[in-house]
Amino acid sequence: MPKPYPKEFRDDVVRVARNREPGVHLKQIAADFGISESCLTNWMKTADVEDGVKPGTTAVENAELREAKKRIRLLEQENEVLRRAAAYLSQANLPKMMYPLVRELAVDGIPVTVTCRVLKIARQPYYRWLAQPVNDAELEQAYRANALFDAHRDDPEFGYRFLVDEAREAGESMAERTAWRICSQLGWWSVFGKPKRGKAKRPGPPVHDDLCAVVDEQGRVRHEFTADAPNELWVTDITEHWTGEGKLYVCAIKDVYSNRIVGYSISDRMKSRLAVAALSNAIARRGDVAGCIVHSDRGSQFRSRKFVHALHRHGMVGSMGRVGAAGDNAAMESFFSLLQKNVLDRQAWATREELRIAIVTWIERTYHRRRRQAALGRLTPIEYETIMTTPATQAA
Secondary structure: OOOOHHHHHHHHHHHHHHHOOOOOOOHHHHOOOOOOOOHHHHHHHHHHHHHOOOOOOOOOHHHHHHHHHHHHHHHHHHHHHHHHHHHHOOOOOOOOOOHHHHHHHHHHHOOOOHHHHHHHHOHHHHHHHOOOOOHHHHHHHHHHHHHHHHHHHHHOOOHHHHHHHHHHOOOOOOOOOHHHHHHHHHHEEEEEOOOOOOOOOOOOOOOOOOOOOOEOOOEEEEEHHHOOOOEEEEEEEEEEEEEEEEEEEEEEEOOOOOOEEEEEEEEOOOHHHHHHHHHHHHHHHHHHOOOOOOOOOOOOHOOHHHHHHHHHHOEEEEEEEOOOHHHHHHHHHHHHHHOOOOOOOOOOOOOOHHHHHHHHHHHHHHHHHOOOOOOHOOOOHHHHHHHHHHHHHHOO
C-alpha cells in the first residue's frame, strides 16, 4: 500500500492547482507533481470542504468531536479520583499518604497524570516511591518537599530562603542548603528569579559528529558528499527571503544520491518545528530510512531536542559541520543558490502565499522533472532514481 503524501505537500499542490493560469488543466499539474489526476481532484474536493465551499464534515469538526469525547472521558476520570480519594481519606487507620491511592487508580485505568493533577501532588516523588520502598530518609525528604511545595504554591514569588521559614512554621525544619537542593531538583523557583541572558553570539556545541569530513594527506579537512544508494546520505539547511508580509523560511532536505529534494517545509517562523516538519515529510515520502545520515550545520533548529528525537525515533544518524564553514554543507548550499537565482531573486514578492506557490512549483515541476544535471549523466533527479533503482526501492 503506497504511503500517504505529507499534508504540507498536498496543500501546496492544491494551491498551485487553484492558482493555475487559464488553459492549464489539472492533468498537467498532476503530472508536474508526480500524482494522478483523480488524486489531485480528491485533494481539491477535500480542500473545498475544509474551506466551506462545499458541504461536508471538516477535519476541524472531527477534531472538535474527538476533543469533546476526550474531555468527557477526562471529567469522568477526575470524578472517579475525587470519589475514591474521599473514601480513602475517611479511613482513620490509613496513613496520610496518597501514593497507594494513585497506584490503585492507575491499575483501574486512570492515568497517573490525571490523579496527581486532581489531588495536587507532584508526580516525580510518586514515581520514585513506586520504584523502591520508602526509607526513613526518603520519607523525611518527602515531608520536607511537601512543605516547601505548599509554601511555593501559596507564594510563588518566595525564593528557597523564604520557603525554609514557611516550612519551619509548618513543622518541617531544614537547612537552607537542603531546601535549595529540593527546590532545584523539582524546579520550584521564584517568579522573580535571575533575568534571562541574551542570545549567545556563537552557535552552541554540536550534538552530532561530522561524519562527512575527510582528512587528506596534508592534514586539511574536506567533505565528501557521495552516496551509492537512496537514503544513505541526506543534507539539509534553512534559507529565508523577504516578502511584502515579512520573511518566509524554507527548510529543505536533499538526497545526495540523486540530488532530489525528498522533503521540505515552508513557514513564516524559523522554529525547530520547521526542521522537524521537513524531516517528517521526507520520511513519509521515502519510507525505510533507518541508518540514513542527515548532515546539517550547527543551527539551533538542528540541535533542538525535537529534531534529535525525530532522528533517533526513525533510526537515523545525525552529522554536523563546523562553525562558520559554508563548505561543510556545500551540497545543500548549491541547491539554495539555484533556488535564489531561479525563484527568490526573480521578482519582488508581495505575499508569502505567492512566494510559497512559486517555490513548490519550481521544486516539483522544474528542478525534479525538467532540469537535467551533469552529475547525474544529464538526467533529472526523478529520471535518475527511476533508472538507477529497482521498482521495489523507488520512492513514493
